[in-house]
Amino acid sequence: MAVASANSVGAGADTRTKVSQQNAEVLAVPECVRRWSTTNYAYARNNCSGSHSLRFKWSLAPDSDCVTLRPGYQAHHERPNFASRFEGLASC
Numbered sequence: 448m449a450v451a452s453a454n455s456v457g458a459g460a461d462t463r464t465k466v467s468q469q470n471a472e473v474l475a476v477p478e479c480v481r482r483w484s485t486t487n488y489a490y491a492r493n494n495c496s497g498s499h500s501l502r503f504k505w506s507l508a509p510d511s512d513c514v515t516l517r518p519g520y521q522a523h524h525e526r527p528n529f530a531s532r533f534e535g536l537a538s539c
Contacts, residue, residue, distance in 0.1 A: 475538040476501050480516070484533040491536055492521040504534040513539035 476482075479495035489503045493516035503511040508527035516522055526533070
């Protein structure tokens with residue numbers, strides 16, 4: 448039996464807006480910045496003509512600090528804990 452609290456009534460739109468904003472933030476890093484991950488690391492390589500500042504986004508863990516990648520440079524970030532999953536990159 449599902450019970451909704453008074454605080455959660457009408458919160459659906461706010462939740463959808465927040466998720467949409469988070470997804471837009473993840474997509475804000477241009478496609479010329481290549482991203483990939485392995486079991487314990489996430490990587491980003493700047494193949495763009497200019498520098499880009501970004502952070503690595505993780506589920507169930509804090510995101511990385513902001514790093515600036517010059518053209519041709521690469522960065523990596525270690526998975527914060529065993530339960531976290533790489534969600535993508537965000538501009539910062």
